[in-house]
Amino acid sequence: MQHVRAHVLICAGTGCTASGAKKVEAALREELIKKGLDKEVMIVETGCHGFCEAGPLVIVYPEGTFYVRVQPEDIPELVENHLYKGRIVERLLFKEPITHERVPYYGDLDFYKKQMRMVLANCGHINPEIIEEYIAAGGYEALAIALTSMKPEEVVASIKKSGLRGRGGGGFPTGMKWEFTRNAPGDKKYVVCNADEGDPGAFMDRSVLEGDPHRVIEGMAVCGYAIGADEGYLYVRAEYPLAIKRLRIAIKQAEDMGLLGDNIFGSGFNFRLKIKEGAGAFVCGEETALLASIEGKRGMPRPRPPFPAIKGLWGKPTNINNVETFANVPQIITKGADWYASIGTEKSKGTKVFALTGKINSTGLAEVPMGISMREIIFDIGGGIPGGKKFKAVQIGGPSGGCLPESLLDRPIDYDSLIQAGAMMGSGGLVVLDETTCMVDLAKFFLTFTQAESCGKCTPCREGTKRMLEILTRITEGEGREGDIALLEDMAKNIKTTALCGLGQTAPNPVLSTLRYFRSEYEAHINDKRCPAGACSKLSGYNITELCKGCGLCKKACPVEAISGEVKSVHKIDQAICIKCGACMTKCPFKAIIKG
Numbered sequence: 001m002q003h004v005r006a007h008v009l010i011c012a013g014t015g016c017t018a019s020g021a022k023k024v025e026a027a028l029r030e031e032l033i034k035k036g037l038d039k040e041v042m043i044v045e046t047g048c049h050g051f052c053e054a055g056p057l058v059i060v061y062p063e064g065t066f067y068v069r070v071q072p073e074d075i076p077e078l079v080e081n082h083l084y085k086g087r088i089v090e091r092l093l094f095k096e097p098i099t100h101e102r103v104p105y106y107g108d109l110d111f112y113k114k115q116m117r118m119v120l121a122n123c124g125h126i127n128p129e130i131i132e133e134y135i136a137a138g139g140y141e142a143l144a145i146a147l148t149s150m151k152p153e154e155v156v157a158s159i160k161k162s163g164l165r166g167r168g169g170g171g172f173p174t175g176m177k178w179e180f181t182r183n184a185p186g187d188k189k190y191v192v193c194n195a196d197e198g199d200p201g202a203f204m205d206r207s208v209l210e211g212d213p214h215r216v217i218e219g220m221a222v223c224g225y226a227i228g229a230d231e232g233y234l235y236v237r238a239e240y241p242l243a244i245k246r247l248r249i250a251i252k253q254a255e256d257m258g259l260l261g262d263n264i265f266g267s268g269f270n271f272r273l274k275i276k277e278g279a280g281a282f283v284c285g286e287e288t289a290l291l292a293s294i295e296g297k298r299g300m301p302r303p304r305p306p307f308p309a310i311k312g313l314w315g316k317p318t319n320i321n322n323v324e325t326f327a328n329v330p331q332i333i334t335k336g337a338d339w340y341a342s343i344g345t346e347k348s349k350g351t352k353v354f355a356l357t358g359k360i361n362s363t364g365l366a367e368v369p370m371g372i373s374m375r376e377i378i379f380d381i382g383g384g385i386p387g388g389k390k391f392k393a394v395q396i397g398g399p400s401g402g403c404l405p406e407s408l409l410d411r412p413i414d415y416d417s418l419i420q421a422g423a424m425m426g427s428g429g430l431v432v433l434d435e436t437t438c439m440v441d442l443a444k445f446f447l448t449f450t451q452a453e454s455c456g457k458c459t460p461c462r463e464g465t466k467r468m469l470e471i472l473t474r475i476t477e478g479e480g481r482e483g484d485i486a487l488l489e490d491m492a493k494n495i496k497t498t499a500l501c502g503l504g505q506t507a508p509n510p511v512l513s514t515l516r517y518f519r520s521e522y523e524a525h526i527n528d529k530r531c532p533a534g535a536c537s538k539l540s541g542y543n544i545t546e547l548c549k550g551c552g553l554c555k556k557a558c559p560v561e562a563i564s565g566e567v568k569s570v571h572k573i574d575q576a577i578c579i580k581c582g583a584c585m586t587k588c589p590f591k592a593i594i595k596g
Helices: 014-018 021-035 072-084 131-136 141-149 152-162 174-183 204-211 213-227 241-256 287-294 323-335 337-341 374-381 415-420 439-453 459-476 484-498 502-506 509-517 519-527 553-557 583-587
Strands: 006-011 041-046 058-061 065-067 190-195 231-237 261-264 269-278 318-322 351-358 364-369 391-396 402-405 429-434 542-544 593-595
Touching: 006 014, 006 021, 014 021, 014 204, 021 041, 021 072, 058 072, 131 213, 131 241, 141 213, 141 323, 152 174, 152 213, 152 323, 152 337, 174 213, 174 318, 190 204, 190 213, 190 287, 190 323, 204 213, 204 241, 204 323, 204 351, 213 231, 213 241, 213 269, 213 318, 213 323, 231 241, 231 287, 241 269, 269 287, 287 318, 318 323, 323 337, 351 374, 364 374, 374 391, 391 439, 402 439, 402 509, 439 459, 439 509, 439 519, 459 484, 459 502, 459 519, 484 502, 484 509, 484 519, 509 519, 542 583, 553 583, 583 593
Parallel strands: 006 041, 190 231, 190 318, 231 269, 351 429
Antiparallel strands: 006 058, 058 065, 261 269, 351 364, 391 402, 391 429, 542 593
8 A cells, every 4th residue: 555645635516627626736746746745745646625615625644735726837836845845835825805814724714613524524524426425434335234233114214213304495304204105015115315416506415416416316326225216317417527426436336345236235135226318407306207208208397296206217216316415325324323413403414515606705615503594604704895895695595595694694594584585595505696786676586597597397486487477577677667576476485385396386486575674675676677686787877976076987988978078077977878787887096876
């Protein structure tokens, strides 16, 4: 075995790869050879560390020095100073957005301090394409325990006792779903992993599959044993090529080691996995539409009951959970249901992975214990709002979720409290919004998405969301009418109660939540023909204030000659001519032009 004095971990997840991680790795290998260090330093490709905003990421062990935004041209300095002379390269360290201090070590970053990384424990720390690294971290121990020392019903009981709830949307108790499928009559049963992560801004499942695929495979195998299934499907959207590649490698490795296939651990239990690539239809995140897609049919939901646990894939009892749910299973078996149930709140156990995006300093993945406040996630972990802007709202749960205002930032995050507030956990997408965001326009954005993704099978979703979108579009274009708000609310409530599937039933949530907490913005758009955030172009314009020095740069920049004024005098903008392109504001050196 090769003994080395340093390990260099390079993030090879989708985000860092897109930022140039492969070029960084190639430069590092070349430089190590030049310095004669290629035998003393081992390079390890890992999955996503979660700190996506700062990639490409490089961590040097054993000390855990954390370098960010590393580029190929930085490598000679990093090798010469750190790997050769033992000196930290200060300029490549992360600078905290609030204190502006450089932080040298991975565990000392504010981004990680309040996290509890259980599902993401291996992500960023092992090579996901080497099964031995997963096994060295305790991998497949849960499967061994389940098959050799537990009866199937004992496994189900353990999952029930843990309090694990589905991480893909509604939060249905996982153990109860397993029990329904186990008790369903029939000799042939299936396990299905829903990796059709379609929410805008969500990338939790993708990162787990890329960074720790064996954890999900193991969770599915344990589920198969518990419910009496010998076959499983991973339904992954085709837009996740790296996740699919690493899953294929992981499945082959597990088969070669006898961890998938026939007579696993000599127990008589057989289990095989297949990958089904989805075409990217958002509706296929709904479980009955997903099953139809696996069967080769058009992905459209069907009425329930019967539920998939009774009549699922090819009419057989089928258990469906998402990636994060299955990824929780191994640690429940190895560490015990009581241990897992001790984390979180009374009705929401364990941790939840959130994708932090939007107007926030540190974007990325954060895994936190249930019950933490949204304020802690946004300001302590995410580093707050960039550019000195004010926090306005947070959209949680994707297109099916809702917007929460600042007054609810200290509410504990769990399934029930979010539903009471008019939102939902969803898969864990979390979009932070600042004062420049128009809440009416945001509601229109999400409804545009769900309307376009509607399968069209049921009238409430197909027609209702279209009519709602037409009203929202009118409002943002300055053509709102008296009665529009009441009509939106009435239509939203009807769609929620009559749509066929979860997509349609939750599609009005962004509209209802913004009306609940930001009604005044709708009223300003309709009554005053004004967008308070200055985001709706047809309701806002550019104005020159008394700060204007009359330099004329704005006048020269205007493409339609809408600005007039003499040298050294305050200029004016003709709103009838102005096309609201913003060129004048960009050119003004005195910040004399405002939007609103």
